[in-house]
Amino acid sequence: MxxxxxxxxxxxxxxxxxxxxxxxxxxxxxxxxxxxxxxxxxxxxxxxxxxxxxxxxxxxxxxxxxxxxxxxxxxxxxxxxxxxKTVKNRLHLDVRVGSERTEEEVARLVGLGARELWRGQQGPYAWVTLADPEGNEFCVT
Structure with missing residues (x-):
């Protein structure tokens, strides 16, 4: 089931x-x-x-x-x-846009009010962690 x-x-x-x-x-x-x-x-x-x-x-x-x-x-x-919200999320959303669109989407989301927190990479996979207007973390990848 x-x-x-x-x-x-x-x-x-x-x-x-x-x-x-x-x-x-x-x-x-x-x-x-x-x-x-x-x-x-x-x-x-x-x-x-x-x-x-x-x-x-x-x-x-x-x-x-x-x-x-x-x-x-x-x-x-x-x-x-x-x-x-007081601490880091234990669960977050990944917004998957593809590596060729990541920078464009990060700029668009920051323009809407998101805040860039950090960038990460593991092997060939890279992501940008942002916070929405209430501080909830999410990644663009």
Whole structure:
């Protein structure tokens, strides 16, 4: 038996971080059903404090997800947490663009707000480690 996975990233501002990663990867922010949210609040199944407004739309405060335009890729959920990131990630994403595009993509991502942390190489494999706007490390390879 095999299982599907979802990648979850803790965040202090999940909707803004989902927007950033959607732009970084060329993915889409998964739409949230505003009418459903209003029905849940109206029925007492959720509180108004469980919601927020992002880009003019009512959304769940707890998080936002991005999805690939290509089927079969895992969904990435950005989940609201109260604490800020304080130590290095134990798990990170590798954005695989190919060695011929690495420098171009690093420059583009830094232009979007990423920060370059370091460069590494092992044998023929090289990568650049960046941090997203909330400090989560990821590699471009």
């Amino acid at each position: 095999s299982f599907d996975v979802q990648i979850v990233v803790d965040s202090s501002s999940p909707h803004a971080l989902a927007d950033w990663w959607a732009e970084a990867l060329g993915w889409q922010v998964e739409p949230q059903d505003e009418a459903f949210i209003r029905r849940m609040v109206g029925a007492g199944a959720a509180a108004e404090s469980d919601t927020t407004t992002h880009r003019g739309a009512l959304v769940w405060k707890v998080g936002a997800a991005i999805v690939s335009p290509e089927p079969g890729r895992p969904r990435v959920l950005f989940q609201l947490v109260p604490e800020a």
